[in-house]
Amino acid sequence: MKINWNYIKTFLLIGVVFFLFAFAEKRNHARVLSEVNLHFTNSENLYLTEEAVNKLLIQNEVRPRSIGKETLDLSRVEALLESHDMVENAEVFLTVDGKMGASITQRQxxxxxxxxxxxxxxxxxxxxxxxxxxxxxxxxxxxxxxxxxxxxxxxxxxxxxxxxxxxxxxxxxxxxxxxxxxxxxxxxxxxxxxxxxxxxxxxxxxxxxxxxxxxxxxxxxxxxxxxxxxxxxxxxxx
CATH class of the missing domain: 3.40.50.11690 (Cell division protein FtsQ/DivIB)
Incomplete structure (x- = not known):
């Protein structure tokens, strides 16, 4: 019986691809947020600081170094930031490298x-x-x-x-x-x-x-x- 090595190689290649994809997906879900990147859209006058924003997050148990990406509620974080007296609007997002970003518009x-x-x-x-x-x-x-x-x-x-x-x-x-x-x-x-x-x-x-x-x-x-x-x-x- 003649063995078709091309079929075997193809199946092995497909198997390797699925394995790498599953491994990357599992690793990505297990990754915790490493830091928060804040951007003030009207930063010429800072009526609040990055330190004040980080303190607000910590007080409400949003700690990027201890929260997995799959457990973070972006809507909740946005609502939390917008509850600050100096914030008019906040947009929160995640980057592919495990960082949380927040674009904050201060009240004018x-x-x-x-x-x-x-x-x-x-x-x-x-x-x-x-x-x-x-x-x-x-x-x-x-x-x-x-x-x-x-x-x-x-x-x-x-x-x-x-x-x-x-x-x-x-x-x-x-x-x-x-x-x-x-x-x-x-x-x-x-x-x-x-x-x-x-x-x-x-x-x-x-x-x-x-x-x-x-x-x-x-x-x-x-x-x-x-x-x-x-x-x-x-x-x-x-």
Missing amino acids: PLARVMASAPFYLDRQGLMMPLSQYHSARVPLVTGVKEEQLKELHPLMAFINEDEFLTRHVTGINRQPNGKYELYLRQLDFAVVFGEVKDIELKFKNFKAFYQKALKDKKLDAYKKVDLQFGNQVVCTKK
Whole structure:
């Protein structure tokens, strides 16, 4: 009987491939996570640190060096990270070499609200506690209560998106009648903004006034600039 060595070699090769695949699969499932790689998507201002994140994970029994890949609940870790006061969004993933990665988006403050316990207003219009690691350079807001944050948010969001206003507006005060005044960097007059409506029109008018007064070198001549009258800017001289 003639032995067909080609068939035997083929079967042996298939057997070796299956063995290596099964061995690699078993080894991969038995592997424990070696470390956590954190990435902050808006890392220019760190309102929390890698150390704080790792401490949060450890306190909730997420220890990468002792957890197998097959036992890690990524959704739970994401929810845990997003429960932190400084985190807006978290995405957790595993790499093929046994590492857990987390991409963290921090909350972004738009204003610092002065109250008995000061806090930030974030870009989602929610209260955000102050951070022990970094102090945001945002306008200081007075006269606003927690229930008025929804009213304030559109004004702060517009200022935050405008380079000119971000550079110049340093303070905002809400008066008892619900009207707002703005205070500008290195300028000695208050801007009466009024109620939070017609935001784009009011700031368009103010920018036109500012450029004209700057050109005429008259910015120091006024003590109040009122934006409440449609297309007009009403100025009160000193």
